[in-house]
Amino acid sequence: MYDVVLLTLGSERDASGSCGSGGACCGGTENEQDGPEQAERCETPRVPVLACADALTARGARVETVTARSDAEIDEVLARLDGPPRADGLTWPDADSKTRLVVAIASDAQLRAVLRRLVRRYAPPPSRRPEDLPAGRTVPDLPPVGVLPLDPAGSTGHRDLAAQLRLPRDPAAVAAAVLDGAxxxxxxLRNDGGSVTLDGALLGAADDAGRPLHWRGRVEVDDTVLSDGDDPLLACAIGNAGGYATLDDVSLLSPPDPTDGLVEVAVAVPVVARSRFGRKRVRLEVRRARGRAVAVLPRDEKVPFLDDGIEGQLSRKRSWWTEPAAWAVWAG
Structure with missing residues (x-):
């Protein structure tokens, strides 16, 4: 018999009117200096949560529903996934835990908020790297999570991470995956701003009419330079999961594979060409590369970005790197 914690993220605000530092509210923005998401108020739908809890209980699981409104409350739930004390004093996940976690999400940003706390809980300091940490990783195998989309039918039309990963959306199917699945x-993707990326990031901005604005920055994937900082860029897409961005109906990324240990990166560069009659024509050149890490150094003062749906502004170098097979979902 399993103990299942069904976690939802609430929308309680502090005295200043802003959300807590854990990104526990729906939607949000991210500040590159401190990393935590600041999100807007939302009300969590209850019907899918209750339906999933009923399906789990019917299968004999002991179910507890928890609403977390801060980093500390998320951490209290995640502590139940800890393993026994280690001789080196590190906090480590229990590979044989009988407690399973289901995260009810209204957006990809909410799932990201929980994974971000998992990484902060279990990532050892570089100076205390244990021998049993997988090679090429900075975190151990994180505990699997069940994902319960709060839009079970996908009625919003948004191709969220659950849809990209082909995860079940029906509460009963989610319950079955958590209890019977693998x-x-x-x-x-981790980044040096202190956060994580599950799906992808898109750097760039548009004017009021929706036209992309030019910006400049150096974009480097491993040893491949996609832009040296002199090119006028329209967008830079960084993909980890099933695909992330298009620009003017052009797919920036070839279909990424979230299990290949690589990050997919693309930049869109406008190129002016002349016809044989001397007329100027602008075409979109897309440069792509795959690698273990990507670094973006903006040349402009601030470059807006979306990272798993979280808004932010980049004004200094940021690096993302791949943690192969670091997190997991319960799949049917």
């Missing part, structure tokens, strides 16, 4: 391990 963990499906997936790559995770």
């Amino acid at each position: 963990p499906r391990r997936l790559d995770l």
Whole structure:
């Protein structure tokens, strides 16, 4: 028999009117200096949560529903996934835990908020790297999570991460995956701003009419330079999961594979060409590369970005790197 914690993220605000530092509210923005998401108020739908809880209980699981409104409350739930004390004093996940976690999400940003706390809980300091940490990783195998989309029918029309990963959306099917399914391990992107990326990031901005604005920045994937900082860029897409961005109906990324240990990166560059009659024509050149890490150094003062749906502004160098197979979902 399993103990199942069904976690939802609430929308309680502090005295200043802003959400807590854990990104526990729906939607949100991210500040590159401190990393935590600041999100807007939302009300969590209850029907899918209750339906999933009923399906789990009917199968004999002991179910507890928890609403977390801060980093500390998320951490209290995640502590139940800890393993026994280690001789080196590190906090480590229990590979044989009988407690399973289901995260009810209204957006990809909410799932990201929980994974971000998992990484902060279990990532050892570089100076205390244990011998049993997988090679090429900075975090151990994170505990699998069940994902319960709060839009079970996908009525919003948004191709969220659950849809990209082909995860079940029906509460009963989610319950079955958590109790009977196997963990499906997936790559995770960490960044030097202190956060994580599950799906992808898109750097760039548009004017009021929706036209992309030019910006400049150096974009480097491993040893491949996609832009040296002199090119006028329209967008830079960084993909980890099933695909992330298009620009003017042009797919920036070839279909990424969230299990190949690589990050997919693309930049869109406008190129002016002349016809044989001397007329100027602008075409979109897309440069792509795959690698273990990507670094973006903006030349402009601030470059807006979306990272797993979280808004932010980049004004200094940021690096993302791949943690192969670091996190996992319960899949049917």
